[in-house]
Amino acid sequence: MNIDIILSRLNKVQKTSKLNEYKALCPAHEDKNPSLSIGELSDGRILINCFAGCESKQVLDSIGLSFEDLFPEKLGDFKSEKKPFSSNHGLKLIGYESSIILACAGFLREGKELSEANFSRIVEAVSRIQNVLRVCGL
Ligand SMILES: [Zn+2]
Numbered sequence: 001m002n003i004d005i006i007l008s009r010l011n012k013v014q015k016t017s018k019l020n021e022y023k024a025l026c027p028a029h030e031d032k033n034p035s036l037s038i039g040e041l042s043d044g045r046i047l048i049n050c051f052a053g054c055e056s057k058q059v060l061d062s063i064g065l066s067f068e069d070l071f072p073e074k075l076g077d078f079k080s081e082k083k084p085f086s087s088n089h090g091l092k093l094i095g096y097e098s099s100i101i102l103a104c105a106g107f108l109r110e111g112k113e114l115s116e117a118n119f120s121r122i123v124e125a126v127s128r129i130q131n132v133l134r135v136c137g138l
Pocket residue numbers: 026027028029031035050051052053054
């Protein structure tokens with residue numbers, strides 16, 4: 001769910017000084033000073049917290065939402081599709097494969113010939129990177 005949809009159901013929404021963080025009146029208790037914080041993480045998950053102590057479930061119930069609504073649809077799809085590796089592993093692989101491409105670019109820059117084997121390795125590196133992106137749904 002987009003954070004804007006959640007914010008649109010809250011009152012007195014204010015942007016805080018932090019990136020992607022907002023404050024609003026908590027819908028689950030008589031709130032006069034905004035005590036609900038709503039933040040969006042870089043992976044699209046949304047965190048809510050009432051500083052007066054309301055449970056997140058109560059807050060969500062009050063605006064007709066559930067915990068699933070705090071997760072981006074993309075993450076929801078991940079549950080059903082089992083990934084053959086973790087995202088961290090995928091990022092490491094991309095880092096490794098890109099260093100191979102860089103090494104080959106270094107050869108070319110020095111005026112060396114790119115061997116058939118090295119060219120095939122670049123093709124393989126690119127296909128591995130694309131494979132990681134595909135599996136991660138990107
Ligand atoms: Zn509250």
